[in-house]
Amino acid sequence: MSRASREPLIAPSILASDFVNLASELATIESCDLVHVDVMDGHFVPNLTIGPPVVKAIKQVSPRPLDVHLMIESPETYLADYVDAGADVLGVHAEACPHLHGTLGTIRKLGRERGRVVRSCAVLNPSTPAEAVEFCLEEADQILVMTVNPGFGGQSFIEAMLPKIETIRGWIERRGLAIDLEVDGGVTRDNIGRAASAGANVFVAGTSVFGQADRKLAIEALRQAAREA
Numbered sequence: 001m002s003r004a005s006r007e008p009l010i011a012p013s014i015l016a017s018d019f020v021n022l023a024s025e026l027a028t029i030e031s032c033d034l035v036h037v038d039v040m041d042g043h044f045v046p047n048l049t050i051g052p053p054v055v056k057a058i059k060q061v062s063p064r065p066l067d068v069h070l071m072i073e074s075p076e077t078y079l080a081d082y083v084d085a086g087a088d089v090l091g092v093h094a095e096a097c098p099h100l101h102g103t104l105g106t107i108r109k110l111g112r113e114r115g116r117v118v119r120s121c122a123v124l125n126p127s128t129p130a131e132a133v134e135f136c137l138e139e140a141d142q143i144l145v146m147t148v149n150p151g152f153g154g155q156s157f158i159e160a161m162l163p164k165i166e167t168i169r170g171w172i173e174r175r176g177l178a179i180d181l182e183v184d185g186g187v188t189r190d191n192i193g194r195a196a197s198a199g200a201n202v203f204v205a206g207t208s209v210f211g212q213a214d215r216k217l218a219i220e221a222l223r224q225a226a227r228e229a
Protein backbone atom coordinates (compact mmCIF):
# COMPACT_ATOMS: atom_id res chain seq x y z
CA MET A 1 0.00 0.00 0.00
CA SER A 2 1.40 3.40 -0.92
CA ARG A 3 1.53 6.13 1.64
CA ALA A 4 -1.02 8.20 -0.25
CA SER A 5 -3.57 5.38 -0.28
CA ARG A 6 -3.50 4.96 3.52
CA GLU A 7 -6.56 6.69 4.91
CA PRO A 8 -5.61 8.58 8.11
CA LEU A 9 -7.53 7.67 11.25
CA ILE A 10 -8.06 10.33 13.92
CA ALA A 11 -8.28 9.30 17.58
CA PRO A 12 -9.18 12.19 19.92
CA SER A 13 -7.78 11.73 23.42
CA ILE A 14 -10.44 12.33 26.05
CA LEU A 15 -7.71 13.33 28.51
CA ALA A 16 -8.14 16.85 27.10
CA SER A 17 -11.95 16.80 27.42
CA ASP A 18 -14.18 18.15 30.19
CA PHE A 19 -14.65 15.12 32.47
CA VAL A 20 -17.67 16.69 34.18
CA ASN A 21 -19.50 16.54 30.84
CA LEU A 22 -17.91 13.44 29.37
CA ALA A 23 -21.04 12.15 27.61
CA SER A 24 -21.68 15.42 25.80
CA GLU A 25 -17.96 15.79 25.03
CA LEU A 26 -18.01 12.35 23.40
CA ALA A 27 -21.01 13.42 21.32
CA THR A 28 -18.93 16.24 19.84
CA ILE A 29 -16.39 13.81 18.34
CA GLU A 30 -18.69 11.39 16.57
CA SER A 31 -16.90 12.04 13.27
CA CYS A 32 -13.67 10.56 14.65
CA ASP A 33 -12.37 7.06 13.89
CA LEU A 34 -11.37 5.89 17.37
CA VAL A 35 -11.73 7.31 20.88
CA HIS A 36 -8.37 7.29 22.67
CA VAL A 37 -8.58 6.58 26.42
CA ASP A 38 -5.50 7.24 28.58
CA VAL A 39 -5.20 5.03 31.65
CA MET A 40 -2.47 6.12 34.11
CA ASP A 41 -1.57 4.58 37.46
CA GLY A 42 0.66 7.17 39.14
CA HIS A 43 3.58 4.69 39.00
CA PHE A 44 4.46 3.97 35.39
CA VAL A 45 3.77 7.64 34.72
CA PRO A 46 3.57 10.47 37.27
CA ASN A 47 -0.15 11.02 36.78
CA LEU A 48 -3.35 9.21 37.68
CA THR A 49 -6.48 9.07 35.54
CA ILE A 50 -9.21 6.47 35.20
CA GLY A 51 -9.79 2.74 35.55
CA PRO A 52 -12.13 0.03 34.25
CA PRO A 53 -15.44 1.41 35.64
CA VAL A 54 -14.97 4.70 33.80
CA VAL A 55 -13.86 2.92 30.61
CA LYS A 56 -17.06 0.87 30.87
CA ALA A 57 -19.14 4.02 31.23
CA ILE A 58 -17.40 5.61 28.23
CA LYS A 59 -18.07 2.50 26.15
CA GLN A 60 -21.80 2.88 26.74
CA VAL A 61 -21.90 6.30 25.07
CA SER A 62 -18.85 6.23 22.80
CA PRO A 63 -19.57 6.99 19.16
CA ARG A 64 -16.55 4.95 18.03
CA PRO A 65 -14.31 2.01 19.05
CA LEU A 66 -12.19 2.53 22.16
CA ASP A 67 -8.40 2.70 21.78
CA VAL A 68 -7.30 2.13 25.38
CA HIS A 69 -3.72 3.16 26.19
CA LEU A 70 -2.49 1.56 29.42
CA MET A 71 0.26 3.58 31.08
CA ILE A 72 0.42 1.28 34.08
CA GLU A 73 2.83 -1.13 35.71
CA SER A 74 2.15 -4.88 35.37
CA PRO A 75 -0.57 -4.34 32.73
CA GLU A 76 -0.97 -8.09 32.25
CA THR A 77 -2.76 -8.21 35.64
CA TYR A 78 -5.54 -5.95 34.36
CA LEU A 79 -5.97 -6.95 30.70
CA ALA A 80 -9.20 -8.90 31.27
CA ASP A 81 -10.69 -5.97 33.21
CA TYR A 82 -10.12 -3.58 30.31
CA VAL A 83 -11.32 -6.07 27.71
CA ASP A 84 -14.50 -6.58 29.75
CA ALA A 85 -14.87 -2.81 30.16
CA GLY A 86 -15.07 -2.55 26.37
CA ALA A 87 -11.60 -1.88 24.95
CA ASP A 88 -11.50 -2.53 21.19
CA VAL A 89 -7.78 -1.83 20.93
CA LEU A 90 -5.67 -2.43 24.05
CA GLY A 91 -2.18 -0.93 24.23
CA VAL A 92 0.58 -1.95 26.63
CA HIS A 93 3.99 -0.32 26.99
CA ALA A 94 7.00 -2.39 25.97
CA GLU A 95 8.81 -0.93 29.01
CA ALA A 96 6.18 -2.37 31.37
CA CYS A 97 6.03 -5.85 29.79
CA PRO A 98 8.89 -8.29 30.37
CA HIS A 99 6.98 -10.80 28.20
CA LEU A 100 5.64 -8.42 25.56
CA HIS A 101 5.16 -11.12 22.89
CA GLY A 102 3.01 -13.16 25.27
CA THR A 103 1.08 -10.15 26.56
CA LEU A 104 0.09 -9.10 23.02
CA GLY A 105 -1.07 -12.65 22.33
CA THR A 106 -3.10 -12.63 25.56
CA ILE A 107 -4.94 -9.47 24.48
CA ARG A 108 -6.09 -11.12 21.24
CA LYS A 109 -6.98 -14.34 23.09
CA LEU A 110 -9.11 -12.52 25.68
CA GLY A 111 -11.12 -11.02 22.83
CA ARG A 112 -11.54 -14.40 21.09
CA GLU A 113 -12.69 -16.02 24.34
CA ARG A 114 -15.46 -13.42 24.53
CA GLY A 115 -16.45 -13.77 20.88
CA ARG A 116 -15.02 -10.34 20.01
CA VAL A 117 -12.07 -8.92 18.19
CA VAL A 118 -9.76 -7.05 20.55
CA ARG A 119 -6.73 -5.63 18.78
CA SER A 120 -3.33 -5.73 20.47
CA CYS A 121 -1.10 -2.67 20.56
CA ALA A 122 2.53 -2.32 21.66
CA VAL A 123 3.56 1.16 22.83
CA LEU A 124 7.05 2.66 22.82
CA ASN A 125 8.25 5.52 25.02
CA PRO A 126 10.39 8.10 23.20
CA SER A 127 13.54 6.65 24.77
CA THR A 128 12.77 3.08 23.66
CA PRO A 129 14.21 2.06 20.28
CA ALA A 130 12.06 0.60 17.51
CA GLU A 131 13.90 -2.71 17.88
CA ALA A 132 11.98 -3.36 21.13
CA VAL A 133 8.95 -4.39 19.03
CA GLU A 134 10.65 -5.85 15.95
CA PHE A 135 10.49 -9.41 17.28
CA CYS A 136 6.78 -9.33 18.06
CA LEU A 137 5.22 -7.51 15.08
CA GLU A 138 3.27 -10.66 14.17
CA GLU A 139 1.51 -10.49 17.55
CA ALA A 140 0.59 -6.81 17.21
CA ASP A 141 -2.35 -5.24 15.41
CA GLN A 142 -1.06 -1.76 16.16
CA ILE A 143 2.23 -0.15 17.19
CA LEU A 144 2.06 3.17 19.04
CA VAL A 145 5.08 5.46 18.92
CA MET A 146 4.88 8.02 21.72
CA THR A 147 5.84 11.47 20.47
CA VAL A 148 5.90 12.92 24.00
CA ASN A 149 6.96 11.45 27.33
CA PRO A 150 3.70 9.92 28.54
CA GLY A 151 1.82 11.28 31.52
CA PHE A 152 0.29 14.56 30.44
CA GLY A 153 -1.55 16.16 27.57
CA GLY A 154 -0.54 19.43 26.00
CA GLN A 155 3.17 18.70 25.49
CA SER A 156 5.23 19.36 22.35
CA PHE A 157 5.69 16.77 19.60
CA ILE A 158 9.21 15.30 19.64
CA GLU A 159 10.37 15.54 16.02
CA ALA A 160 13.22 13.09 16.70
CA MET A 161 10.60 10.29 16.70
CA LEU A 162 10.11 10.56 12.91
CA PRO A 163 12.97 8.17 12.00
CA LYS A 164 11.57 5.60 14.45
CA ILE A 165 8.19 5.81 12.69
CA GLU A 166 9.93 5.35 9.32
CA THR A 167 11.83 2.31 10.58
CA ILE A 168 8.70 0.57 11.87
CA ARG A 169 6.70 1.43 8.72
CA GLY A 170 9.53 -0.11 6.68
CA TRP A 171 9.27 -3.38 8.61
CA ILE A 172 5.47 -3.44 8.25
CA GLU A 173 5.65 -2.91 4.47
CA ARG A 174 8.50 -5.34 3.88
CA ARG A 175 6.77 -8.10 5.83
CA GLY A 176 3.36 -7.30 4.32
CA LEU A 177 1.71 -6.94 7.74
CA ALA A 178 -1.69 -5.33 8.37
CA ILE A 179 -0.53 -3.30 11.36
CA ASP A 180 -1.68 0.22 12.17
CA LEU A 181 1.08 2.65 13.14
CA GLU A 182 -0.11 5.23 15.63
CA VAL A 183 1.46 8.39 17.03
CA ASP A 184 0.45 9.99 20.33
CA GLY A 185 1.47 13.29 21.86
CA GLY A 186 1.58 16.86 20.65
CA VAL A 187 -0.03 16.07 17.28
CA THR A 188 -1.23 19.23 15.55
CA ARG A 189 -2.31 20.39 12.10
CA ASP A 190 1.27 21.62 11.62
CA ASN A 191 3.13 18.39 12.35
CA ILE A 192 0.61 15.66 11.42
CA GLY A 193 1.79 15.72 7.81
CA ARG A 194 5.34 14.89 8.85
CA ALA A 195 4.14 11.99 10.98
CA ALA A 196 2.01 10.75 8.05
CA SER A 197 4.93 11.07 5.61
CA ALA A 198 7.09 9.06 8.02
CA GLY A 199 4.47 6.28 7.86
CA ALA A 200 1.96 6.81 10.69
CA ASN A 201 -1.70 6.20 9.84
CA VAL A 202 -3.44 6.62 13.24
CA PHE A 203 -3.17 9.98 14.98
CA VAL A 204 -4.04 10.63 18.62
CA ALA A 205 -4.96 14.24 19.26
CA GLY A 206 -6.02 15.64 22.62
CA THR A 207 -5.46 19.36 22.81
CA SER A 208 -5.73 19.90 19.06
CA VAL A 209 -9.28 18.49 19.07
CA PHE A 210 -10.76 19.29 22.50
CA GLY A 211 -8.97 22.65 22.63
CA GLN A 212 -11.03 23.76 19.62
CA ALA A 213 -14.62 25.00 19.82
CA ASP A 214 -15.66 23.08 16.70
CA ARG A 215 -14.44 19.50 17.17
CA LYS A 216 -15.84 18.25 13.86
CA LEU A 217 -13.87 20.91 12.04
CA ALA A 218 -10.74 20.16 14.10
CA ILE A 219 -10.96 16.43 13.28
CA GLU A 220 -11.49 17.12 9.58
CA ALA A 221 -8.60 19.62 9.49
CA LEU A 222 -6.25 17.01 11.00
CA ARG A 223 -7.48 14.35 8.58
CA GLN A 224 -7.01 16.67 5.63
CA ALA A 225 -3.51 17.73 6.71
CA ALA A 226 -2.50 14.07 7.07
CA ARG A 227 -3.95 13.23 3.63
CA GLU A 228 -2.00 16.03 2.01
CA ALA A 229 1.32 14.68 3.33
Ligand code: DX5
Binds near residue numbers: 013015153184206
Ligand atom coordinates in the same frame (compact mmCIF):
# COMPACT_ATOMS: atom_id res chain seq x y z
C1 DX5 B 1 0.02 11.38 27.02
C2 DX5 B 1 -1.19 10.67 26.49
C3 DX5 B 1 -1.75 11.31 25.28
C4 DX5 B 1 -2.28 12.71 25.48
C5 DX5 B 1 -2.24 13.43 24.17
O1 DX5 B 1 0.57 10.64 28.04
O2 DX5 B 1 -0.87 9.35 26.17
O3 DX5 B 1 -2.76 10.48 24.70
O4 DX5 B 1 -3.58 12.73 25.97
O5 DX5 B 1 -2.60 14.74 24.38
P1 DX5 B 1 -2.07 15.92 23.43
O6 DX5 B 1 -2.59 15.64 22.06
O7 DX5 B 1 -2.63 17.13 24.04
O8 DX5 B 1 -0.56 15.87 23.47
Ligand code: ZN
Binds near residue numbers: 013
Ligand atom coordinates in the same frame (compact mmCIF):
# COMPACT_ATOMS: atom_id res chain seq x y z
ZN1 ZN C 1 -2.32 8.15 24.97
